[in-house]
Amino acid sequence: MKKKLLCILSVSLYALTSYAQEDTVATKQQVAEVIVTANKFEEKSKYVAQRVEVLDPAVIENSMSNNTASLLEQTGKVFVQKSQLGGGSPVLRGFEASRILLMVDGVRMNNAIYRTGHLQNAITIDDDILEKVEILYGPASTIYGSDALGGVVHFQTRKPQLSSSGKLSVKSNVSTRYSSAFQEYTGHIDVNMGWKKWATLTSISYSSFGDLRQGNNRNPFYPELGKRKEYIERINGVDSIVANKDANVQKFSSYRQIDLLQKIYWQPKLNQSHQLNIQYSTSGDIPRYDRLTDTRNGQLRWAEWYYGPQERFMASYQYKAKALNGFFDQMMIGANYQNIKESRVQRAYKKEEKEYRIEDVDVLALNADLRKSKGRHEVSIGIDGQFNFLNSTAYKQNIVSQEKTYGLDTRYPDGSNNMNYTGIYGQHLFKLIPGKLIINDGLRLNYVSLNSKFSDTAILHLPFTGARQRNITFSANAGIIYLPDDKSKLSMGFATGFRSPNIDDMAKVFESAGGVQLVVPNPDLRPEQTYNFDLSLSRNFLGWIYVEASGFYSLFRNAMVLDKYKFNGADSILYDGKLTAVVANQNKAKAFICGFQGSVILRPLQGFGLYSYITYTYGRYQGLDGQEVPMDHIPPVFGKTGASYRYRLLEADVYILYNGWKHLGDYNPYGEDNLQYTTELGMPSWYTFNVSTTWSITKNIKAQVALENLFDQNYRVFASGINGAGRNLMIKLKASL
Secondary structure, eight states, X not given: OHHHHHHHHHHHHHHXXXXXXXXOSOOXXXXXXXXXXXXXXXXXXXXXXXXXXXXXXXXXXXXXXXXXHHHHHTTTSSEEEOSSSSOOEEEXXXXXXXXXXXXXXXXXXXXXXXOSSXXXXXXXXXXXXXXXXXXXXXXXXXXXXXXOSSEXXXXXXXXXXXXXXXXXXXEEEEEEEEETTTTEEEEEEEEEEEOSSEEEEEEEEEEEEOOOXXXXXXXXXXXXXXXXXXXXXXXXXXXXXXXXXXXXXXXXXXXXXXXXXXXXXEEEETTEEEEEEEEEEEESOEEOHHHHTOEETTEEOEEEEEEOOOEEEEEEEEEEEOSOSSSOSEEEEEEEEEEEEEEEEEEETTOOEEEEEEEEEEEEEEEEEEEEEETTEEEEEEEEEEEEEEEEEEEEXXXXXXXXXXXXXXXXXXXXEEEEEEEEEEEEEEEEETTTEEEEEEEEEEEEEEEEEOSOOTTTTOSOSEEEEEEEEEEEEEEEEEOXXXXXXXXXXXXXXXXXXXXHHHHOOEEEGGGTEEEOOOTTOOOEEEEEEEEEEEEEETTTEEEEEEEEEEEEEEEEEEEEOOBTTBSEEXXXXXXXXXXXXXXXXXXXXXXXXXXXXXXXXXXXXXXXXXXEEEEEEEOTTSOEEEOTTOOOSEEEEEEEEEETTEEEEEEEEEEOOEEGGGXXXXXXXXXXXXXTTEEOOEEEEEEEEEEEOSSSEEXXXXXXXXXXXXXXXXXXXXXXXXXEEEEEEEEEO
């Protein structure tokens, strides 16, 4: 209880001390009127009680990121976990993977097999075609439904541009990028063709990444952390353990990726538009680097362990109308289809049989959103539905004879699987005192159904043949915003969030934590729920000092946490020839998470600025035995501090990215934090020193050069299974035609 009170007190003091200062000098600088879609329809950010971070086109263009996960990480405001180079799992307020909602162009990416562990799906969006990223912190289930417990990351790609003259207008962008530590080569081209009422946008990107080189300047107390001393290679038809010539090269982490986008836009009238949005992303095999470093009986365990090509296809249609004459002023109607293919392939050392587990998910979705603005009121209502269909298969193949055999246990039930989300919501904005006091409130009703069937239970002798779920869930939000002047904003909010158990939660059977645990189904799961309280403020001082701070406290109920479990009355079962401890997702009695985020930006001179961002999160849950245990997915303190300079055609940034210690006592012993990849005292703190420059050679040609991790520090991000990049030279050239 003392820790909870201390956490709440620290949040309050951090916010109030920042706000209590008085600005004695008048300034023309106002609270930025950024347009956001946090409530689906475009809205000024100052009218939204929920904290929203916007990465605008300038930020995205100047970022020297390798992919969308790297883009989020470099903000210093989003924590990102990686189990392999081809990965990146964002963490918002201590929630990760299926507990935050990923969206692209208004379409939910989360599906029925999003897991609570770590995901790499965010990298299937091309960072070179992004126009904006909106990050919503805290529950957003009232608008977006299930999964938005920790927040929403909404990726928005560029829109086709009509011709201003009415004649055919053609514009294109070409870019190429190289990074030394990643051995990366990326090429991108996009072409926009615009007429008076029609426009198309075509985009193609290709990236190739080699084996990642980690830093050589090691912590003297942990000189062996992350060293890749040996690896398994098949030589003359025999698996052989080979000494790595350079232990800093993380052998077998390379992958490649292709991203395609095609948009067609039609605007028959000024207040109406139709858009067809087609996206396709595919990769080569993506080695699961952390598993390739696992050992058993003192030697490497896996000869091969990789994700097969990760494919994401999306076709989306959206109709928008505004300035309507009927009861509603604005309307958005959409329909979309997604197909996601994932596979896991593994082969043990000196075994000739390779195991394939393949998932194929089809997702259909519909939505209709309406808004009415009248006087001081704005009312939005909407209805949406997402329908998931999963086919899970598995087989073995002999790498010598190429013979296929079946009977391998599938990751998910091998029969029919479907999960459907439907919901209706209402959101209200009331300008109680226009320009001064604004109220947000909303309510959602959601219905979820799930059906999974095990066709063959002979392998694990399951005590049931299926999993079935029906649940009705409510969520609500209420917030108040006070704008005392054009330089300040103070907001307080309350919101509930929920996440309905999906097929991954309820019906998955798989091996975890380096083979020491077996995760089995728990058909009795219930929806997770959060009750969140927010306090945020921002203020400009003297025209060149900007301060922003936000604190939150969340009650987490029915939290699904991986913990010890009994399967057929036993706490261990024989699996893959080894007696393995049994664990399962379970609804823990209660939990809490709290924390704060702070930002300070100084602009004392024209073109020169200083900035610093920090995030702290603390979480504990109380198990069924009454013992308090750390929550998993809780990052250590992290942030970014730097200086920027802009002069004519030159832009330069010098900054430090850092993580604090994650001590062993703060790890969840049964969670997803990859405890086996840390030191005996936890994950050491680290920082990287980075320099980035941009030079506008001509109006249409830009060159960017960055030197990341200048001091070649060796480090590993908390919960990750691969070390971070060492000293890294990045070069990017871009031409706009």
